[in-house]
Amino acid sequence: MPKIKAAVAHEFGKPLKVEEVILRSPIKNEVEVTLGAVAICHSDISYMEGAWGGFLPAVYGHEASGQVSNIGENIEDISIGDRVVVTLIRSCGECINCKQGKPTLCLFEYDGTKGPLKTLDGDELMQAMACGAFAEKVVVDKSQVVKISEKISYETAALMACGVITGIGAVVNAAKIKPGQDVVVIGAGGVGLNAIQGARLAGARRILAVDLSEEKLKIATEFGATDGVLSTCRSPWTLVKEKLGGGADAVFVSVGVASVYDTAPLYLGPGGQVVMLGMTKTSDLSTFKPVNLAALSQKMIGSKMGDTVISRDIPWIADLYLQSRLKLDELISKRWTLKQINEAVLDTKTGSAKRNLIVFN
Secondary structure, eight states: OOEEEEEEEOSTTSOOEEEEEEEOOOOTTEEEEEEEEEEEOHHHHHHHTTTTOOOSSEEOOOEEEEEEEEEOTTOOSOOTTOEEEEOSOOOOSOSHHHHTTOGGGOOOOOOGGGSSEEOTTSOBOEEGGGTOOSBSEEEEEGGGEEEOOTTSOHHHHHHTTTHHHHHHHIIIIIIOOOTTOEEEEEOOSHHHHHHHHHHHHHTOSEEEEEESOHHHHHHHHHTTOSEEEETTSSOHHHHHHHHHTSOEEEEEEOSOOHHHHHHGGGGEEEEEEEEEOOOOOTTOOOOOOHHHHHHTTOEEEEOGGGGOOHHHHHHHHHHHHHTTOSOOGGGEEEEEOGGGHHHHHHHHHTTOOSEEEEEOO
């Protein structure tokens, strides 16, 4: 069985160990991808810290790109040598949600402990989020990959696998923002910056970023925010409403902090909606006043991975990038090797990074 190097989590909250593991060859509808880059997402960190439980040992990482290096016997439309984006969106294509064009809500439950990864001793090794991309190679279902132009670097392509599609997709697919509407984005990290870009592409009138950091608010304006408000002020929603001349049509919460969801509806105008992107801990609870939502016809909705259809949305996003209409390279904060992954995770946890990347030769 072929061996690869991967960053393995053996205990929640402890550093990952870079070690050799077994990755079997692809079968049936699977594709093997030799990775060029993988980004570190806060969802990976939440899993690694035990916020959502799960099986250990595990290999995390789900925001990746690379070159197809082997294919299963049923693969016809993907070839060895193709450059692809690798996502966690695994869809069966047969359930009611997949048939309705909602692959992010596929009803098929994938068991990552029965996937292509094993320890050197042949024991179960969790392929977390159906990817396990903190590794030199992955074997994933063909539904998880999308071919892209060789004009796009592996580093830039990796960003399209999660943060970019989640932010932009939340705006155009979930909220369906229309030209002239006003938008608030809480959290100007990787996902939030892409929600800002999505709002700009959708023709929003005003786009206000809300964040703890002055530096991040400055960056947000570079990505399309018309203004920024510090969340540390006494009632930032009041200041936002003053700047907008009323409440927002949509508020996008891109941070996984339950207390932020408590106040998110306060930014809304009549008929507005809170779009929930940030993933809190499983045990976290949030509170709000339902009478206000009912009285003003407001709503709160969730958006998983931007309600993305990767075969439709990633080529569109890639084309916008090639036209210089979308900032992607600017999202990259630092580049690290697989051996440096624990340093990269710590840097990501500071909250200062837009996206840190693990880059392979």
